[in-house]
Amino acid sequence: MKNPRPAERLCRATGLLLVLSGLAHLVVFAVDGGPWDGPVSWRKPVTFGLSFGVTLIAITWVTSYLRIGARLRTVLLVVFAADCVVEVGGITLQAWRRVPSHLNMETPFDTAVSMTLAVGGGVLVTLLTVFAVASFRHRPTGPAGMPLAVRSGFAILLVALASGAAMIARGVVLTRTGHQEAAYHSTAPLKPLHGVSLHAVLVLPLLARLLSRTSWSERARWHVVATAVGCYAVAVAAAGVRAVLTY
Secondary structure (H helix, E strand, O other), X not given: OOOOOHHHHHHHHHHHHHHHHHHHHHHHHHHHOOOXXXXXXXXXXXXXXXXXXXXXXXXXXXXXXXXXXXXXXXXXXXXXXXXXXXXXXXXXXXXXXXXXXXXXXXXXXXXHHHHHXXXXXXXXXXXXXXXXXXXXXXXXXXXXXHHHHHXXXXXXXXXHHHHHHHXXXXXXXXXHOOOHHHHHHOOHHHHHHHHHHHOHHHHHHHHHHHHOOOOOOHHHHXXXXXXXXXXXXXXXXXXXXXXXXXX
């Protein structure tokens, strides 16, 4: 296995710090209490810290299988890591201020934070889409099943990005039309779809990697990965149907 590049080490360390931040705020929640749901709760720095941290570590690893220029990959990963820090930092700041982080236009400062998070979300979509396109332009490397796992993971990740963009768009429209409270609750129907589809890019390649350590034939390993992709797709479809029925 190749030694990790400095940018990879930086991204992994940053991802670990974000995960630790999420766990630390879980302790804060246990001590301070308060609601777990709603626009103002300790849930957001916990879930976003854990999710962004795990995703950053996963993307850093999974993109090593992409046939993409080393310099371009380094730039994309560093920007992605910085954006993850901005997103989690803004959400955490607002949690400590006891105000909503997203769709909050109550004060100029809150508006600036909310818009920064929205722009950061757009940057995330762009970066991850570039990686997804790269995975389909050239067949990813890796053991049996890995190319399928990487491509499927990125394809399902695009569903997560689309659902996240839909949540922000609907919330902004409601906020701009004077329905602030409705905006805070408008994201609920899409959250399961967003959550389920977000981490396929880690789960599926990780399965392929673990299978590569077995004595199974390449054909058997590929079929296991293909079955897992099918099951994950069914789960995403079910979450999508639920979102449509409750949206």
